[in-house]
Amino acid sequence: MFVRALTLRDFRSWDTLALELTPGCTVFVGPNGHGKTNIVEAVGYLSTLSSHRVSSDAPLIRAGTEQAVASATVVNAGRELTVEVELNDGKANRARINRSPCRRTREILGVLRTVTFSPxxxxxxxxxxxxxxxxxxxxxxxxxxxxxxxxxxxxxxxxxxxxxxxxxxxxxxxxxxxxxxxxxxxxxxxxxxxxxxxxxxxxxxxxxxxxxxxxxxxxxxxxxxxxxxxxxxxxxxxxxxxxxxxxxxxxxxxxxxxxxxxxxxxxxxxxxxxxxxxxxxxxxxxxxxxxxxxxxxxxxxxxxxxxxxxxxxxxxxxxxxxxxxRTDGSDPVLVLDDVFAELDRTRRAALATVAADAEQVLITAAVADDIPAELRATRFAVEARDTDRGRVSTLTGPIVDGSDL
The missing domain is CATH 1.20.1050.90 (RecF/RecN/SMC, N-terminal domain)
Known part of the structure; x- marks a missing residue:
């Protein structure tokens, strides 16, 4: 299982994001507070309908807006499905699978499976x-x-x-x-x-x-x-x-x-x-x-x-x-949110061994050197800037095969 495409609108610090992804390891590198974790948080939300960082949906909607949208196209055993969630301020959230509305948002559960490790x-x-x-x-x-x-x-x-x-x-x-x-x-x-x-x-x-x-x-x-x-x-x-x-x-x-x-x-x-x-x-x-x-x-x-x-x-x-x-026959997407800097050499090596064998791994890091060398990756740089619409995150890349940013 892997996410082939991720789209965000007014999700956290992202006003818009259209990202193409591939199997293997993808790293988002940027200073703390610039929006890299918001990307993998959106992936996790589409998997579990909850955030690994906050207990309610309100902080996920970008300040000054009333609705956030997160969408992912998921490939599993050669079959593609697109799941989308609208998070609405003060109203019920709505979900779609391949553009068809769901009666309940939880109907999307199971389309995308993730395991997230974070501080x-x-x-x-x-x-x-x-x-x-x-x-x-x-x-x-x-x-x-x-x-x-x-x-x-x-x-x-x-x-x-x-x-x-x-x-x-x-x-x-x-x-x-x-x-x-x-x-x-x-x-x-x-x-x-x-x-x-x-x-x-x-x-x-x-x-x-x-x-x-x-x-x-x-x-x-x-x-x-x-x-x-x-x-x-x-x-x-x-x-x-x-x-x-x-x-x-x-x-x-x-x-x-x-x-x-x-x-x-x-x-x-x-x-x-x-x-x-x-x-x-x-x-x-x-x-x-x-x-x-x-x-x-x-x-x-x-x-x-x-x-x-x-x-x-x-x-x-x-x-x-x-x-x-994995015993069910399909790898979940492995999300590693800013954890390599927290781990000693032994734990880094154990995590890198699993990550190297996973179908898709999404990693965030403040410093590119925190990522073990054995994880060859496609890397994106994330940074935020202040605008008249508030703080907005931007993405540059990709840089392939562990090239320096």
């Missing part, structure tokens, strides 16, 4: 559980695009259920002693059923992704840091103690009846936690409270791994994802 990935090891949940959900969606719909349905249920717990707190505490309390409890029963249904499906998708990812992460970490303690991942669920311990073991092969078992487990745990949820006014059970545990040896990586070990683990999560996605 922000250190938060996967050192950050909060939400960072790791997002990583796992994006991977699960790349493996099976229908996961996006499952995740959207589950998020909606959690919002509605938590709103009920908060707005009807008094009535819920009074319970069946009043008509209002009985009505609120009946409504909560309905939302419990929805949460169990959607939560079980999302949890099953995550557990399947962890099962497939775990050996690749362990192998990647072993190749990057052979002298370090072994690394392994494990899923931590709010259903621990309700489902058998081995159910959450990544070595366990997921089974067809898992969803039904998980639905039953959700009902048991929701019943047990009901009084506590009513008291606190929020949903305490479900995948939105889970975590992907990262272990080194006998202990957790978070809080105990050294700086080098943390970088190795973050890199292993991405390289493991890349190796897993």
């Amino acid at each position: 922000e990935d250190l938060a996967l090891v050192r950050g909060e559980p939400g960072e790791r949940r997002r990583f796992l959900d994006e991977l699960a969606t790349s493996l099976r695009p229908a996961t996006a719909g499952i995740r959207a349905d589950y998020d909606k249920v959690v919002r509605q259920r938590s709103a009920l717990l908060k707005s009807a707190a008094g009535a819920l505490r009074r319970g069946s002693r009043s008509d209002e309390g009985a009505s609120a409890l009946a409504t909560l029963d309905v939302w419990d059923a929805h949460l169990a249904q959607h939560g079980a499906h999302l949890l099953a998708e995550r557990l399947s992704a962890v099962h497939r990812l775990a050996p690749h992460v362990s192998e990647a970490y072993r190749s990057i840091a052979p002298q370090s303690r072994p690394a392994y991942i494990r899923y931590r669920s709010t259903l621990a103690g309700v489902v058998p311990d081995e159910f959450l073991d990544p070595a366990r092969e997921p089974e067809g009846g898992d969803v039904d078992l998980l639905i039953d487990a959700f009902h048991v745990e929701l019943s047990r936690m009901r009084s506590r949820e009513i008291e606190r006014g929020t949903s305490l059970v479900g995948p939105h409270r889970d975590d992907l545990e990262l272990h080194l040896g006998d202990g957790p990586a978070k809080g105990f791994a050294s700086h080098g070990e943390s970088w190795s683990y973050a890199l292993s999560l991405r390289l493991g994802s890349f190796a897993l996605m």
Whole structure:
């Protein structure tokens, strides 16, 4: 899989960009803040419908405009598809595949698959559980695009259920002693059923992704840091103690009846936690409270791994994802956003080895010398200038085969 053409309009610092790309390695070189990362951010957005840098779409729309457009023509096994997303300020985004409108933007998921490694990935090891949940959900969606719909349905249920717990707190505490309390409890029963249904499906998708990812992460970490303690991942669920311990073991092969078992487990745990949820006014059970545990040896990586070990683990999560996605028969596009300068020689070499073998690699760097010599590349120079329309990025090149800029 590779991106043959990328077009941007009013995306971040780019008023317009029309870029032809080829398989192999492409490097965008330029000073920090001049717009090189915005190019690969757009590619990542067309793959996942999210940015690896910000949590909302608003910053992606160039200041002073109301709409940004990103479009990519993707070649996969000889077949071309063009995906396009319009990001609208204050209105719903719209998407197209080969110029045909999509009913939902998430219908484009799966056309372009990417794995992005960036400095922000250190938060996967050192950050909060939400960072790791997002990583796992994006991977699960790349493996099976229908996961996006499952995740959207589950998020909606959690919002509605938590709103009920908060707005009807008094009535819920009074319970069946009043008509209002009985009505609120009946409504909560309905939302419990929805949460169990959607939560079980999302949890099953995550557990399947962890099962497939775990050996690749362990192998990647072993190749990057052979002298370090072994690394392994494990899923931590709010259903621990309700489902058998081995159910959450990544070595366990997921089974067809898992969803039904998980639905039953959700009902048991929701019943047990009901009084506590009513008291606190929020949903305490479900995948939105889970975590992907990262272990080194006998202990957790978070809080105990050294700086080098943390970088190795973050890199292993991405390289493991890349190796897993390749098993489906098509390389994802590998995006390396300004990371070579952050890595020591061993980690640079490990990353360069994978990149040299990938079908397409998109790299950003502030300094051309940060790119390992073994990565022969087509290079573009990126710079920004101030205009009456604000700061605008421009592109020059290409320069082929690693010639000096």
